[in-house]
Amino acid sequence: MILQALYQLAQREELPLDFEPRPVAWLVRVSKDGELLGIRGTHHVLPAKGKQKAKEIPKRFWIPR
Numbered sequence: 001m002i003l004q005a006l007y008q009l010a011q012r013e014e015l016p017l018d019f020e021p022r023p024v025a026w027l028v029r030v031s032k033d034g035e036l037l038g039i040r041g042t043h044h045v046l047p048a049k050g051k052q053k054a055k056e057i058p059k060r061f062w063i064p065r
Helices: 002-012
Strands: 021-022 026-030 038-042 044-048 054-059 057-064
Touching: 002 057
Parallel strands: none
Antiparallel strands: 021 057, 026 038, 044 054
C-alpha cells in the first residue's frame, strides 16, 4: 500500500521510476487495517550441478530503488 502510494506520487509528479531486480525471500500480506494475513516464502530449488548440492534461492522481483 505504501509502495503503491509512492508509485502514484511519482507518476503524478512525472518523476523517473527506477526499479531493479532483487531477491525477495518472503512476501508478507497485510490487510488495510494492518492485520497480518499471511507470510509466504518465494524460494525455489536450483538443481545440483556436478559435486554441488541443490540449493534454495529466493525469487527475484522488480523493486523500487
